Amino acid sequence: MAKMQVPTLLPAGADECVEPDGSVREPYAVLLDAVRREPGQLPRIRRGAQEWFAARDVTFGVPEDGAAPIFPFDPIPRVIGASEWRTIHRALSQRAVALDHFVSDCYGAQRALRDGVVPGRLVYSSTGYLRDIVGVRPPRATWCHVAGIDVVRVQGTFFVLEDNVRVPSGVAYALEARRALEKVAPQWFATNAVRRIEDYTTRLRRILQRIAPRPWEAVIAVLTPGPFNAAYYEHKLLAEEMGAILVEGQELIVSEDEVYRYDPEGNIQRVDVIYSRVNSDWLDPLVFRSESMLGAPGIIEAWRRGNVAFANAPGTGVADDKAIYPYVPAMIRYYLGEEPLIDNVPTYDLGDRIQREHVVANLDRMVLKPVDASGGYDIHFGRLAGAAQRTELVARIEAAPRQWLAQEEVELSRAICLREDGGLEPRAVDLRPFVLLDERPWISPGGLTRVAANPETLVVNSSQGGGSKDTWVLSR
């Protein structure tokens, strides 16, 4: 394809869309051409999409003054070419399968620990390692039915930033972003061969049905922590579209190792499958946290006996522990005998003295994250920390090295975004594709593209004011 000149209105530094030599990257050619021809359309499309979200109550976050905030949305899609997507698809399939093997191994023979592939000190000290479920074999021997794996592009190369295999969220926002954009910018879909994503919920439902103890009449429940959870909207949407019931822990009761749901009218219904959006250590106050009000006592025993199925299975948090993430490439080599197709961002295990000393000596280049937090809280960029802050940070790490993870700071690719005032600017993006694991992995083409709140920041978490874009995978 002939290289186009960058029109003056495309901002410099948007390397996700524009090559260093100024030519538009091929997957973006048609879209950016349309944007360039009609820049005035963008504010209208954004307004249309926001109205559409408001009408459907697409929210992210905890309600303040009665209403949860609308998810911020950027109208210019993130575009992934067909061959790029093949790479991501193969790499994330590989990674999800290896993570699933690892969870299975942790609750089974622990081969990887005995063979020194993953340090036992990390697994045994992981809050995600649930001793009460060691020895359990879930239906179809699958643990991580849904994985959300965060991928970033750094100078043209993809890296995995984080694995989410406990309760990965965001898929509903991807589905809604697409619906909104198809409604308000249908002309874009007429000229770009965008792969469809709407069968995600059908695929998920099929997996849930297959793990049910009574697949022919499975009652599926989406277990939510409730309306005060930031992703409550998503729980509601998935339940609706899968024909599942949306339940909170207090509606579930376990009797004779079977799980039942009491609905508000007082009817009782047996539950076969729980798609859980509650962290597993909150599921059963009898076994795990006794203060939990989010689960139901006895539910783990019901699962152990095969009377109810869980997706994801309880205990997957051990593969989601940020301190264990540095060992995922080693897991891929160990369990699959393959080289990782997408590597980790360079990451250091701070429990290891030599690696810790390296991090402290090179703090300028590091990002420090607490291992047990999500949502982008308490993240520190060494480069931005003052002398006093550094001393404090180093002291915190030395005092509790297991609680921290250090990654080299990487320059996330930037995509073109629409500013409040109608101008364009480049902002950092990542990508969270959703991998569904059954007999073989299936990945919804695209996923959730998260966008930083402004051109300066590299943190894209929704909890930190970031937004999202529709994500396109082109079929050719």
Next chain:
Amino acid sequence: MGSESLTYAVWHHTTLRYTESIGLSFNEVRMRPRDRGSQRTLAFSLLSNPAAVPRSRIDYFGNYVHRVDVSTPHDMLEFVVEAVVENSEPRRRRLTEWQQDGLASDPRLEYALPSPRVPLADITRGMWREWNGDDNSFDAVLATAERIPRELRYVTGATTVESSIDDLLAGGAGVCQDFSHLFLALVRGAGWPARYVSGYLGPSGEQMVTEGQSHAWAEVCGADGRWVGLDPTHGSFTGAHHLRLAAGRDYGDVAPHRGLFYGTSEGAAPEVKVRIARMSHQQVETVQTGTAVRWQQQQQQ
């Protein structure tokens, strides 16, 4: 005494009182000893009042767990354990130290790491150094077990079941649970895998009967993978009269009772009574028969 086996009758009574009647409770009970080393359980029964059929499984740490669900309204819940346990004097083995690399990929590493109630903090590391210098050998482990009861006072009621090692050190007094947690923190800090053991202290020497509470001590693992029992409350190796119930990383893993109920009642600390008697062989048979009969009676009610 050598390897002469001794037989004990164990009677373990737990009462939970609620301030109001509750309709449904779920309980996990760790009160059945598992055969291990020199110890054998010849007879065992667990009865609850209100009656329920207990179901048992083996937990992660190898302990018996009984699930007891009570679905009749109750304002009091009792568990009665009757058991006949045989034990002989364990060998007082000396252990060899682990090489750091040897432990790194060994499952027993888990017992050398901090656990919820046994943090590895500067205070216990400092204490080990003050007591033993750089010596991390088994001699130092033994000396530590002997020294704890000399440094700290055993005072019933000085601490609660929730007390931490810091609480013990601040007050200078505690009970077997606190002494065991402190001992675990000290020896784990020196690189030894060590676990918490709950059990009973039976009569020893000329004693025929003991009455009181349950007991706790520790086991330390050597590089050959063998465990040795040490009682930091008495400052000695464990003996035939240490009857082992359950083991784990700390008290949290072996609590004899964990329960939940639906209702507005306030839970109270369980009242526990333990009585252990030395038995003759004739008595063993009598108790075994009696237990079986009472079990059947309760099932028929």
